[in-house]
Amino acid sequence: MRINLTKKDLVNSVYMQLGFSKKISENLIDDFFSLIIENIIKNQKLKISKFGTFSIRYKKSRIGRNPKTKEEKKISARKVILFKPSKEFKEYINNNEI
Missing domain, CATH: 4.10.520.10 (IHF-like DNA-binding proteins)
Incomplete structure (x- = not known):
């Protein structure tokens, strides 16, 4: 598959x-x-009917840690894209399981 x-x-x-x-x-x-x-x-936002909504979210800079080495690094501020599926899309996915 x-x-x-x-x-x-x-x-x-x-x-x-x-x-x-x-x-x-x-x-x-x-x-x-x-x-x-x-x-x-x-x-900053796009809604496609019966599919979902794409939006941009701002993330602040923060301190991150490498799990292997425990080394701390600064993660820069950035934009991320979010997707929220519509109610119809969720229903379609849940009702048409394979």
């Missing part, structure tokens, strides 16, 4: 289901991801 879904898999799926050429399918997938990324950066 394969765990990862790759961009190539998405392109092939669009190619097979919609009948576009592979190049057009690849451009469509690239544009879709670019649109999502641009909106998250611009608005």
